[in-house]
Amino acid sequence: MDLKKFRATAARKKASLGAFLDKLDHIVPTEMPELVNRADATVWRDVNCMECANCCKTMTPTFNKADITRISAHVGLTPKAFKEKWLLKEEESGDWINKTQPCQFLVDNKCGIYEVRPADCAEFPHHNKKPFDAYNETFKNNLIHCPATLTLVDRLKKMVEKEYEWE
Numbered sequence: 001m002d003l004k005k006f007r008a009t010a011a012r013k014k015a016s017l018g019a020f021l022d023k024l025d026h027i028v029p030t031e032m033p034e035l036v037n038r039a040d041a042t043v044w045r046d047v048n049c050m051e052c053a054n055c056c057k058t059m060t061p062t063f064n065k066a067d068i069t070r071i072s073a074h075v076g077l078t079p080k081a082f083k084e085k086w087l088l089k090e091e092e093s094g095d096w097i098n099k100t101q102p103c104q105f106l107v108d109n110k111c112g113i114y115e116v117r118p119a120d121c122a123e124f125p126h127h128n129k130k131p132f133d134a135y136n137e138t139f140k141n142n143l144i145h146c147p148a149t150l151t152l153v154d155r156l157k158k159m160v161e162k163e164y165e166w167e
């Protein structure tokens with residue numbers, strides 16, 4: 001994965017793909033789930049998370065209570081010591097997030113706690129969330145972080161513009 005090239009492409013396409021997602025908030029084709037599934041199936045032929053890990057390098061997951069209990073036990077810390085060592089509480093949302101990026105558990109471009117990773121990481125990049133358009137803001141924010149999301153939204157835009165009247 002050429003992340004330098006990805007960053008350049010994301011910078012170039014961010015505005016137009018963001019505008020497309022904004023539009024989706026108002027005009028959602030009835031066949032949206034089918035379109036998303038079709039586009040997403042093509043994404044994973046071209047994007048390999050094992051060669052990327054850009055989400056772990058540039059973003060933070062949120063750690064819910066169950067995540068903190070499970071992961072702290074896995075690394076041999078109490079939940080309190082785990083939070084003090086690695087996390088901070090985001091003021092606005094009250095979410096527990098990593099103090100620093102890249103994530104402390106990223107080792108050799110792989111997740112060092114894969115079996116017990118936060119639910120947020122297991123669900124990322126959220127392409128299967130339903131309804132897809134309810135996550136437009138998330139996808140908009142992730143366009144510059146996730147090559148899979150950038151590819152999905154780019155392909156979805158092309159499909160929608162080709163198959164639907166889109167003014």
Ligand code: SF4
Pocket residue numbers: 055056060061103104105106107110111112113114117118121
């Ligand atoms: S916990 Fe694992 S998957 Fe989640 S951000 Fe850290 S390294 Fe990545």
Ligand code: SF4
Pocket residue numbers: 047048049050052053054055056124125145146147148149
């Ligand atoms: S989810 Fe996105 S950012 Fe994370 S490793 Fe996969 S392609 Fe890269």
